[in-house]
Amino acid sequence: MHPAFSVVFLTTLIGAGQGLFLALFTVESYAAFGLLPAQADSFYAIGSAIATILLVLGLFASFFHLGHPERAWRAAAKWRTSWLSREVIALPAFMGTVFLYGVAHWFGINPVLAELPSGAPVNITAVLGTLGTVLAFALYICTAMIYACLRFLREWHTPLTVINYILLGGASGFTLAAALAATEAPDVMPLLASWALIITVLGLIGRAATLIRNARLKPKSTLQTAIGIKHPKIVQKAMGMMGGAFNTREFFHGQSAALLRSLKWVFLLTAFVIPIGLLSLGLSLAAGGTLLLAFVVQYLGLLAERWFFFAQANHPQNLYYQSVA
Amino acid sequence: MTQLALVIDLNVCVGCHACVTNCKEWNTSGPAGPMVDQNPYDKDPTGTFFNRVQTFEVGEFPNTETVHFPKSCLHCEEPPCVPVCPTGASYKRKEDGIVLVDYDKCIGCKYCSWACPYGAREIDEHQRVMKKCTLCVDRIYDTTMTADERRPACVRACPTSARLFGDIHDPDSEVSKAIRENGGYALMPEWGTQPANHYLPRRKTNIRIREDELERADNPLKIDSQLPKPGKAEPSLDDVTSW
Numbered sequence: 001m002h003p004a005f006s007v008v009f010l011t012t013l014i015g016a017g018q019g020l021f022l023a024l025f026t027v028e029s030y031a032a033f034g035l036l037p038a039q040a041d042s043f044y045a046i047g048s049a050i051a052t053i054l055l056v057l058g059l060f061a062s063f064f065h066l067g068h069p070e071r072a073w074r075a076a077a078k079w080r081t082s083w084l085s086r087e088v089i090a091l092p093a094f095m096g097t098v099f100l101y102g103v104a105h106w107f108g109i110n111p112v113l114a115e116l117p118s119g120a121p122v123n124i125t126a127v128l129g130t131l132g133t134v135l136a137f138a139l140y141i142c143t144a145m146i147y148a149c150l151r152f153l154r155e156w157h158t159p160l161t162v163i164n165y166i167l168l169g170g171a172s173g174f175t176l177a178a179a180l181a182a183t184e185a186p187d188v189m190p191l192l193a194s195w196a197l198i199i200t201v202l203g204l205i206g207r208a209a210t211l212i213r214n215a216r217l218k219p220k221s222t223l224q225t226a227i228g229i230k231h232p233k234i235v236q237k238a239m240g241m242m243g244g245a246f247n248t249r250e251f252f253h254g255q256s257a258a259l260l261r262s263l264k265w266v267f268l269l270t271a272f273v274i275p276i277g278l279l280s281l282g283l284s285l286a287a288g289g290t291l292l293l294a295f296v297v298q299y300l301g302l303l304a305e306r307w308f309f310f311a312q313a314n315h316p317q318n319l320y321y322q323s324v325a
Numbered sequence: 326m327t328q329l330a331l332v333i334d335l336n337v338c339v340g341c342h343a344c345v346t347n348c349k350e351w352n353t354s355g356p357a358g359p360m361v362d363q364n365p366y367d368k369d370p371t372g373t374f375f376n377r378v379q380t381f382e383v384g385e386f387p388n389t390e391t392v393h394f395p396k397s398c399l400h401c402e403e404p405p406c407v408p409v410c411p412t413g414a415s416y417k418r419k420e421d422g423i424v425l426v427d428y429d430k431c432i433g434c435k436y437c438s439w440a441c442p443y444g445a446r447e448i449d450e451h452q453r454v455m456k457k458c459t460l461c462v463d464r465i466y467d468t469t470m471t472a473d474e475r476r477p478a479c480v481r482a483c484p485t486s487a488r489l490f491g492d493i494h495d496p497d498s499e500v501s502k503a504i505r506e507n508g509g510y511a512l513m514p515e516w517g518t519q520p521a522n523h524y525l526p527r528r529k530t531n532i533r534i535r536e537d538e539l540e541r542a543d544n545p546l547k548i549d550s551q552l553p554k555p556g557k558a559e560p561s562l563d564d565v566t567s568w
Contacts, residue, residue, distance in 0.1 A: 001439070067433015067453030074430055075411035084436050085411035149409070152442045152516050220515050221442065223381075227394050228510045228524055231383045240345070240377030240396065243369030246447040250438060316513065317444025320379065320396060 001153075002250050003310035009061035011143055012172070012302045014091065015165065017054030018136040019173015019199075020047060020180075021098050025129035026195070027181075027188050032120050036188055041105040043184040044125070047177060048102025055095045083149055087142035094135040101128040140166045147313075154217050155313045160210045167203035168271070172302055174199055175275060175295045182288030193283040193291060197276060200298070204272040207305065211264065214312060221316040236322035248321050253311035263308050271301025328402060328422035329460055330493045330521035331480065332500045332509060333395050336528045337487035340378055340393030347482030348376040348397075348458075355463055357428055361451035373449045375458040376479055392527060395488070397479070398445040398458035399512060399520030400424050406437040406446065415455070421492075422521060423462055428454045442516050460490075493521055 024047040030036040063069040075088040104110055104125050114122040144165035147156040174196035181189040223234050239248070253260070278294035281287070352375055353360040362372035376397040383390045400417075404424050407415050414430035415437050417423070426437075426446075431454035438446040438455060446457045461477035464470065474481070480488045491500035500523070503509060509523035555561070 065434060067448065068431065071412070071430070071432045074414075075432055075434070078408075078411050078413045081408035082411045084409065084434065088411060146436070150440055153439070221513050225513050225515060227381060227392070228512055228526065229381070229383055229392060233383070233385050235382045236379065237382050237391070238380035240379045241371065241374070243364065243371040245371055246373070246438070247444045250435065250448075251444065315439070315444070316442040320444055
């Protein structure tokens with residue numbers, strides 16, 4: 001497939017935003033049960049603001065993917081059948097929840113609504129945070145299922161796609177949260193950096209598993225099934241056009257196989273290996289700058305990872321365009 | 326239930342691209358607006374087409390066959406492009422099974438084209454909506470036309486009658502008979518999309534002339550006489566003309 005930068009930015013930015021919010025609410029939940037000291041409201045408010053900015057930037061990027069952005073509101077119509085439609089609903093719902101969560105913390109509007117039997121208070125931010133957590137996971141699943149549900153794009157049609165979207169978004173979000181905590185809430189920094197390390201390692205395992213799986217895929221469709229002629233030797237002589245078409249532009253990444261191969265190692269290093277090193281370093285030195293660098297490197301790595309994710313998918317329609325393939 | 330479809334006879338198609346040209350002409354002139362052409366008279370001309378003819382060489386030299394392969398939307402009975410559309414712009418008509426795009430609802434997200442394994446959908450770079458074969462839905466129900474004209478433009482243009490049009494759910498239709506009797510098949514059956522359009526395979530074409538086709542053996546009205554058979558001793562043509 002041809003990787004569209006709008007979608008590459010959309011999926012990586014909102015992934016990080018979701019991860020950041022999950023990290024914030026993880027801290028609040030730990031604190032609510034007395035496992036961590038309570039943190040200043042400003043930590044949650046600033047974190048929510050950054051998460052909202054990431055989500056808005058992602059949404060903004062997604063509009064560049066549309067031929068008619070002014071009709072985007074129509075995309076909420078078919079949520080019964082379309083994962084894209086579900087994403088279009090989940091993204092603003094999540095964005096709004098994160099915004100309200102941040103507002104509640106910033107202005108300190110946080111009355112206790114109820115109490116758990118254990119005595120832990122249930123306040124507005126806890127309710128918003130729980131709702132946001134559910135929506136964050138729903139959004140991860142919607143985003144990933146857009147790709148995973150296309151059964152003949154076999155590189156994507158695997159539960160690993162959903163797992164990776166959750167893990168990679170979570171890893172970048174927790175890394176960013178750790179960098180934020182280094183200045184805003186130093187005593188939760190070790191917790192967040194440790195979780196970031198764990199999720200990054202899990203992400204590396206998930207992504208490597210996908211790479212191994214995809215390297216072993218055997219195509220289901222062949223030129224023989226595509227045109228229904230059973231002869232083993234078929235050569236395409238004409239594609240039916242001279243200057244290319246949508247079919248030759250949209251479904252091919254247009255780069256060399258060597259670039260694709262090297263990019264694989266580039267993203268394995270920058271999205272996982274280097275951030276793991278930087279996170280460990282930042283954790284031991286309690287250095288916010290190192291953690292921030294870990295996030296920047298990891299985000300750039302995830303951009304490469306997402307580009308590779310799209311480029312690697314081989315659409316069966318390419319069988320009809322052998323001169324490009 | 327009706328399912329309109331094309332049946333394309335690969336044994337007859339000569340790859341003349343008349344269907345491509347007539348399709349473009351009809352559909353670019355319709356009420357839905359033109360189908361874009363970019364650099365039409367320049368280097369790398371490109372544009373939106375509903376129908377293309379591709380050419381394949383089957384076999385190894387010198388035993389090769391050239392197969393011309395017209396390719397358009399197959400109007401699948403289980404169209405994978407329809408449920409993925411977030412706006413409902415892409416839909417399959419209940420009454421005749423045609424898969425259509427509502428150009429006023431389409432947001433141009435291209436997701437349906439990703440969901441089509443056949444590459445049958447093309448975005449119009451000018452109108453920025455997804456376009457595809459409509460089976461000439463604006464022709465086939467136009468009662469101001471004669472019955473012969475109420476067929477898709479590609480079918481009417483085909484000089485060798487390689488394209489048949491009809492209801493594949495009606496067992497007595499021309500297309501159903503063609504599929505049944507000439508080994509009609511669907512493309513990429515492995516995905517379960519159940520394409521409505523079918524293709525008829527290449528066949529060995531032989532001419533067999535039987536005795537009774539030269540001389541009417543049954544002679545139903547006893548009017549035909551036997552063809553004259555001169556006796557062995559009679560003078561032959563050679564005897565008459567030789568000198």
